[in-house]
Amino acid sequence: MQEADRHGLSIGIQRTNDTVFLYLKATGKLTHRDYEIIVPMIDRALEAVTEPKVKALFDARELEGWELRAAWDDFKLGLKHGNQFSRAAIVGNQHWLRAASAVAGWFVSAEIELFDSPEQAVSWLEKPVSETGADPG
Template sequence: MSIEKHGLSIGIERIEDELFLSLKAQGKLKHEDYAVITPMIESALAEVKETKVKVLFDGTELEGWELRAAWDDLKLGLKHGNSFDKIALYGNKNWQEMAMKVGNWFLSGEAKYFDNQDEAVAWLKA
């Protein structure tokens, strides 16, 4: 019997006047994963007024989304896209770079794909 792991983990930290949100995806994301994580993200962003958020998204263990989860992800991005200053996607799959380019259309800040985590973090902090 194999165990199917999927979901999102979240970390939030403030460094001086900047807010950093780190997300790590695992497996094939489902609607139920977004039902859990969305209220956490919305709670963290509710207090953000003037500060823009910098996001590090670790997609190295991401296999994709179920259709309803992809819709949840799009809705979350459309609702909070103006809150993000920079989003760095750290991944290891060719389709992730293309997904980041498409996601850029829906965000007010910058979004960039990296295959090296240290470079992604350095870009966020620059």
């Protein structure tokens, strides 16, 4: 029996006062169809955000990459919502994630950091902005 081709994005959204906490977990090689499903959810969750008040945790430990069209979808999503993020933590140790996070930094207004564990990432996300070295204004 052939092993199933598992791929996709899981999403969690929590609001605390004016801050939105977005959790994304990627599995396998992401497809255009994955983005067709998840983008409307992200759009609805972020439609009321008027300032960069979104903190995101992207768990990429099981991410194998993107199909070409899915990579384009990811790029468009970053352009559409990139200015709404204050911080984004990426969890994963794949060597190519460092380059991917640097490119994302060109299109997203958030501070972006890479972490080996979700616990480290959450700790960084929960710190007040002044403790991370970011400009609080």
